[in-house]
Amino acid sequence: MTVANLSEQLFKPQVDYPETSSLIQRVDYNYINYRHTLDGENDRHWYRVLNRLLWHWRGLSLIEIEAVLARIAVSDKKKSNPQWFDTIKGYQSGNWIYEFLSQANEWQQQANLLNQQSSEQAVRTRRHKYHLTASQYASLSSYPHYRDDKLALQAQSLAYRYYQQALDDSPYDYKILSFNVAQQRIEGILHLPYKGQDSACPIVLLCGGLSHLQFDFYPYFSQHLAPYGIGLLTVDTPGIGQSARIKLTQDSSIVHQAVLEQLPTVPWIDHKRVILAGFRFGTQIATRLSYLAPDRIKGLLCFAPILHQLYVDTKLQAYLPIMFRDLLADRLGLTSSSNQYLAAELCYYSLKYQGLINKPCSVPMMSILFDQDLLCSESDAQLLHSTQRHQRLKVASMSLQKNLDKAFIQSSRWIASLIGKTA
Incomplete structure (x- = not known):
């Protein structure tokens, strides 16, 4: 059609x-x-x-x-x-x-x-x-x-x-890339910082949340990454968009791990300088992948990380709006659900219960936390340990829009410092 x-x-x-x-x-x-x-x-x-x-x-x-x-x-x-x-x-x-x-x-x-x-x-x-x-x-x-x-x-x-x-x-270039994931072909979008770029550049591999399509993050690329000469590679998380046919399971990083392994074949990407960035539920994916493939990752950025507590605490899960509970059921491939069933399923997504964040990781980390965040307690961020460094940034609820912009700016500076880039 x-x-x-x-x-x-x-x-x-x-x-x-x-x-x-x-x-x-x-x-x-x-x-x-x-x-x-x-x-x-x-x-x-x-x-x-x-x-x-x-x-x-x-x-x-x-x-x-x-x-x-x-x-x-x-x-x-x-x-x-x-x-x-x-x-x-x-x-x-x-x-x-x-x-x-x-x-x-x-x-x-x-x-x-x-x-x-x-x-x-x-x-x-x-x-x-x-x-x-x-x-x-x-x-x-x-x-x-x-x-x-x-x-x-x-x-x-x-x-x-x-x-x-x-x-x-x-004003920037882009490429539509195709990847093999679990016997499926999915498309990702590579945003390049320069028109007509023919050389490899460092990239951020984005792990979006459960309610984000891969192209919802263009402002982060255009305003915060491109000025440093850093590209952005987006792929949809399991159960959504281009990855809709891939069911979300406790192996939540299946899409991004497959993409990461295929990056050496992409001529426009410097596969030795890849930063993982996770937003909300996407932090679970990005963190999991950092522990599974630390030799392929240059740094890990977590926006409001949800890594353990929400997945195991039924009282905390009770604060989830109905739409969020339905969304989780949908990503899991369910057409009907209950709070009890979701609670039984969600515990498998705790990275602590998976035995991953019980030990230090060799990847440098930055966590951005927000005041009065019910779903992301500071204890989740404290579970993360890097053998190199783990920087934490707290965003105040006062002047929220201004402070959110500051968080994006500081995160991009941190990314640039890891890969030796200046604006």
């Missing part, structure tokens, strides 16, 4: 489309008031956790986001759950996927109105911004990216296409 036909199909209302929150059948429900910088805010009127701060960090307008949310909230169409605004049945106005994908389409149309053949820098810059914004809204329409959410998966296809169009007009 061509992109044009796919776009036309997606923007037509469909009343028989299964609603996202109904895809996972839960035995037990309980509402918990939850809010965190990297996770978002759990509102009792929404099934999805609203992560305005990171959506804005990804380049989306808060005013525009609120306008879309308002259209969803005021809809009087039939819902799967009357308590939640974002559970409109069918692909129609008021439905989450419909509204955010419509917003993506508006930005894509603006990009298409520009001269697609023009090489003028001002035109290319505008096209880049419009395509990038369209890709982020298409990604947001798919959120939380469930494996069996068929229309959301089609929205992801558009998001990937819009993102590649944005990269075509980017």
Whole structure:
């Protein structure tokens, strides 16, 4: 199916489309008031956790986001759950996927109105911004990216296409790479700091969270890595995006480990200077891989690490919003779940119980912690020991946006220092 036909199909209302929150059948429900910088805010009127701060960090307008949310909230169409605004049945106005994908389409149309053949820098810059914004809204329409959410998966296809169009007009170069993982072929995106780059450069291999698609981190590359001449390689975690066919198991690093082993065959990557960066659940993947393959890793960066306590503490798991519990069930390949069953499964993901972080690791480490973070206690970061050095940075809740930016800046400086780079 061509992109044009796919776009036309997606923007037509469909009343028989299964609603996202109904895809996972839960035995037990309980509402918990939850809010965190990297996770978002759990509102009792929404099934999805609203992560305005990171959506804005990804380049989306808060005013525009609120306008879309308002259209969803005021809809009087039939819902799967009357308590939640974002559970409109069918692909129609008021439905989450419909509204955010419509917003993506508006930005894509603006990009298409520009001269697609023009090489003028001002035109290319505008096209880049419009395509990038369209890709982020298409990604947001798919959120939380469930494996069996068929229309959301089609929205992801558009998001990937819009993102590649944005990269075509980017001031940086990129390559779409293919990797063999568990008898599957997955695609990753290598972001290179220079146009027409023909030499190998150091890279950050990103391990995103369970609710992130691989192209949600473009600002981290463009603002914090590219100025140092550092590339970014993104691949989706098991159970999501390009890795959707790979089930999440206690061998959570299976995708990134396979990619790491194949990096010596990629001519644009200096495979001897690879930094692992994990975000939230992705820190479990990145840390696990650092212990399994320390000779291939130059450094480990953990944003709000979740390594042990959440996986074994049922009282702490009770603070997880319903969407997060459904998301875990989805990544595990389940269509139904309960708190008791999830608790039994999650304990296998504790890196302490796996016997990995009970001993020092030879990889230099940096952990970024956040005030009032229920899911990432400081004790998790203290479980990490490096035979070289382990730097910890605490982000204060006051002036959060400013301090978050400082954390990104300091992390990129730390990465650059490991590989001998200067801005």
